[in-house]
Amino acid sequence: MDFNPKEEIERLKKLVNYHNNLYYNLDNPILSDTQYDELYNQLKTLEERFPQFRTKNSPTQRVGGTVSSTFAPVPHAVPMMSLDNSYSPAEVSEWYARTAKLLARTDFDMVVEAKIDGISCSLLYTNGKLVRASSRGDGKTGEDITQNVLTVQDIPHQIPNAPLGDLEVRGEIYLDKQDLEILNQKQQQAGENIFANTRNAAAGSLRQKDAAITATRPLKFFAHSFGAGHIQADTFSGFIRLCQSWGFAVSPVRLQTAALADVLQFYKQFDTDRHNLPFDVDGLVVKVDSFSLQRILGNTAKSPRWAIAFKYPAQQATTTLKNVLFSVGRSGIITPVAELEPVPCAGVIISNATLHNFDEVKRLGVRVGDKVIIERAGEVIPKVVKVAQALGQHEVLPPAECPSCHSRVYKEEGEVGYYCINPACPAQLRARLLHFASRGAMDIDGLGENIVDQLLSRQFVKNFADIYRLSFLHLLSLDNFKDKKAQNLLDAIEASKHRPLARLLFALGIAFVGAKTAELLADRFRTMDAFLQAGPEELQAIPEVGETVSQSVYDFTHDPKALELVEDLRREGLNFTQPQKQLSANIFEGKTLVFTGELTTMTRTQAELKAKEYGAKTSGSVSKKTAYVVAGAEAGSKLKKAQELGVPVLTEQQFLDMLK
Structure with a gap:
């Protein structure tokens, strides 16, 4: 059959609109960001090749979703645009080259910030008082969510020394990862739906008709953009400093530089450190700092030319559940494991994911053949978080016998786990040996x-x-x-x-x-x-x-x-004693140490254990209470934060010398 570009564009428009509605209006996406971007880019590429078939109502010509009828519409004085996405240093380098060409200069400052995964929100202040809050909506018109936003504790209702007249501050409403876990526990106890991620939880909380429900959700806010009004700042970084003086929280992750190489290096370093943040981050945002240069660069139909999202490989992906296997752990507990149609996620190909336990299988309602959403964060084992499309027929039930030794499976009343009770089970022995040698x-x-x-x-x-x-x-x-x-x-x-x-x-x-x-x-x-x-x-x-x-x-x-x-x-001669803590090196006694970067003489785990032998405590994050940061090669944001807080930084050799 001959290729018909007009029909293909119409097909892709319907698909993109369908997924826009799921994401923006129903808070129920079934595609990862990467998968959605691939679909969107197919449409955009075809429209560029065949511009005669591009229409004004195409999703490539507007921002986000539609305006919900649940809340009153709010026109935006300045459109709330979405960012173009990039997933590689090459794409960001291309953006930088285009920007430098349009400006006819390369000496412009850029600001890099963490891209918090939440819900965009516009806050309108009149003479310093918060008078209205609105969602992004379709970019031109949002939804009035003022009553719900007033319940967000770290959004100031009144800002000190505010300029006269109207001032619009834009940012992101989000939930911390730990708060999501607590919220989901409460949801499960109440028999309510479980939120798949922090963004869905934030969106669902903001769209409550009853603001009292929103008030029970631990929502937070980061200011990240200037909307409209008169301010005493010529740059984005100057505006952010104003926001801090007004009492707004801003992203703790920031770099200001005029060098593309610094941006690319920051992206590389932050890939590991982002998992230690209390909130979800799916990438970075790179912006031209100067407001006057931003105005020169202008916008496309839906995105500013002066900014770009620099994302990491998708943390979530959608794929097919081919089968459910049963894994036997070292304690005999039997864990259901999802066998998946292989799919790229977070930079690797995923073919298996955990389903945790059979109560979780029942809660998810997952069946073999379903389209499922999987998630992988950092080095954590991938997990199934949601059924995207219920296509399966076969219910997943606990096994009656151990898949390894075929002994009877046992479940104690009141417990979640199913166990193989055969102490000679080969699968248990294998798992115990691997743990012993770990x-x-x-x-x-x-x-x-x-x-x-x-x-x-x-x-x-x-x-x-x-x-x-x-x-x-x-x-x-x-x-x-x-x-x-x-x-x-x-x-x-x-x-x-x-x-x-x-x-x-x-x-x-x-x-x-x-x-x-x-x-x-x-x-x-x-x-x-x-x-x-x-x-x-x-x-x-x-x-x-x-x-x-x-x-x-x-x-x-x-x-x-x-x-x-x-x-x-x-x-066999194994050591059966625990060495006394080395009090001679009492400089570490009771002190908190943070290790970052690549060490040469030992692994970070070994270094932490050595520090503990000398009476130290270890932590994964840097704070004012940190006594020392030990920095190896390619140390990232932890090193920078230590320098900002004035925490002493040791090289690996200095750490070893102090142990002596």
């Missing part, structure tokens, strides 16, 4: 999934102690093993014998004993023998060790098989 436990470099699978299939290893009985000949019989690889693994196994007691307690996989609890226990008892002899009351007397943990530890230390394993490890 970086936070015994840190046996090279003992990964492929090697563990081969050791189990050849029956070389049946428990933790067998790892220390492996020989050179054992390893040479494995696939792709040569002399050097075998020796490296044997050296790593030997080195693990000297790990402190805290690491061993964590590696043993005692229920409810994580790395931090293991460290508390090891610091309290100092030796394995003292730990094994501890009673429930003595255990509960340790701060942060409650009844559940103490009972689990007591059960472990009175289990004959567990005690037999401990003695087996003793015979």
Whole structure:
């Protein structure tokens, strides 16, 4: 069939309008930002090739969605435009080149800010008093959401020293990630819908007909744009300083520079650090700083030429649920895992995602064959967050038997989890061995999934102690093993014998004993023998060790098989003591350290553990309470924040010297 550009443009217009309505008006998107942008760009490219078929009502010629009938319409004095999106340094470089060409200069300042994932809002002040708040709507006309916005606690109702007349401040209303978790717990307890992400939660909260409901939602606001009015500022950065003086919160992530290379480097560094922020960020916004230069550059039909969104690969994607597999963990718990049609998400190809547990499967209403939305944030395991289209027929039910050993599956009344109760289950042994060898436990470099699978299939290893009985000949019989690889693994196994007691307690996989609890226990008892002899009351007397943990530890230390394993490890020469904190290096005692960047002599995890041995605390974020930041190569926003706050910064070598 011949290609008909007019028909294809009309088809794409309908599709884009359909997804615009889901996103802007119903707060129920079924495509990721990247997938939507691909669809939108197909339409835009066709319209550029065949301009005779482009119409004024095309979604490429207007902003966002439509105006809802739920709230009164509000015309915008200055259109609230959307930003063009870019997903690569090459695209931002092209934007910069176009901007420099239009301005006939390259010495213009740019401001880079975090792109908070929330709902755009315009705040109109008259003589300093908040008189109206409106949503973006279709860009030309928004919705009057004043009563709901008045409940947002960090939006000033009156701003000091405000200019006379009208002043419009624009920004983003959002929820913190932690607040979303709490809100969803309340929603679930009340039998209400669960919000898929912070943006949906913010949108749903703002569109309540009853402002009292909005008032119960922990909404927040960042000012990020100037709308209209008269202000004493010639630049965007000057306007932001005014906003701060008026009491507005602004993005804590900001860079001002005239160099494109700085923008690209900032984007690279921020990719990791953004996951440590309390709110969701899907990229950066790059703006020309000067208001006069912004006016020269002007706008397209829907976007300013003086700004661009510099996004990261999508954190969400839509794909098909092909099947649900059952994974058996080291404790015997059975977890449903979604087998997916492979889809790119957050820079990687995703083919599996967790469904957490069978209560979550029921809540989602997910069936094999459904179109589902998956999410991946940072290094977190991808998860299914929503059914986009209910196309499946087959209900997902808990298994009657273990998928590994076919033993009976057990579920205790009142608990969520289903368990395999066979202690000899091969899948449980595999998971326990991988945990034992992991970086936070015994840190046996090279003992990964492929090697563990081969050791189990050849029956070389049946428990933790067998790892220390492996020989050179054992390893040479494995696939792709040569002399050097075998020796490296044997050296790593030997080195693990000297790990402190805290690491061993964590590696043993005692229920409810994580790395931090293991460290508390090891610091309290100092030796394995003292730990094994501890009673429930003595255990509960340790701060942060409650009844559940103490009972689990007591059960472990009175289990004959567990005690037999401990003695087996003793015979293999493992360290059973916890070193005293090095009080000679008391400069770190009780101090908080933050590690950032790439270290050369050890991993960041190892550095944190070393700091703790010397009495320090460690944190993932920098604040005024931080004593030192230890910065390795390619340190990012944490280093910058330390410099802004005046927190002392150490090189890796300085940190090591202070330990001595």
